[in-house]
Amino acid sequence: MIRRLSQHIGEGGVEMKMICTKCKQEAKKVVLDSYEHERGIKLKDVEAYECPKCHEFIFTEKQMEEIEKRTEAIKVHNFSFERKITVSGRSLVINIPEDITRHMKLVKGMRARLTPIDDKELLIEIK
Numbered sequence: 001m002i003r004r005l006s007q008h009i010g011e012g013g014v015e016m017k018m019i020c021t022k023c024k025q026e027a028k029k030v031v032l033d034s035y036e037h038e039r040g041i042k043l044k045d046v047e048a049y050e051c052p053k054c055h056e057f058i059f060t061e062k063q064m065e066e067i068e069k070r071t072e073a074i075k076v077h078n079f080s081f082e083r084k085i086t087v088s089g090r091s092l093v094i095n096i097p098e099d100i101t102r103h104m105k106l107v108k109g110m111r112a113r114l115t116p117i118d119d120k121e122l123l124i125e126i127k
């Protein structure tokens, strides 16, 4: 569970102590390697406060704003499409959706390196 705390920054921007409301313990500033604010959207190096007793994470209003902003930014770019594999001559073809073309500024003549990761994943790198 995550609680929002307000009024953690005093006048003049001086950082106030973050106190766990449950344990009345002072939470220590930590940097989380990985934090999921929304399922499936992982953020790296997220600043938070951790209660030394219950180990619950507390976020300041500013930290929460940052987390929400970063989550939104990932969501905007994390789009994916499903396409049917078709045939052109003797080759199999997958069309690249226009949204991806525009987003990645792809044009005719660019080269793409295809690397099979396993039998379910194919990495496409634009050169």
Ligand SMILES: [Zn+2]
Binding pocket: 020, 021, 022, 023, 024, 025, 051, 052, 053, 054, 055, 056
């Ligand atoms: Zn606590």
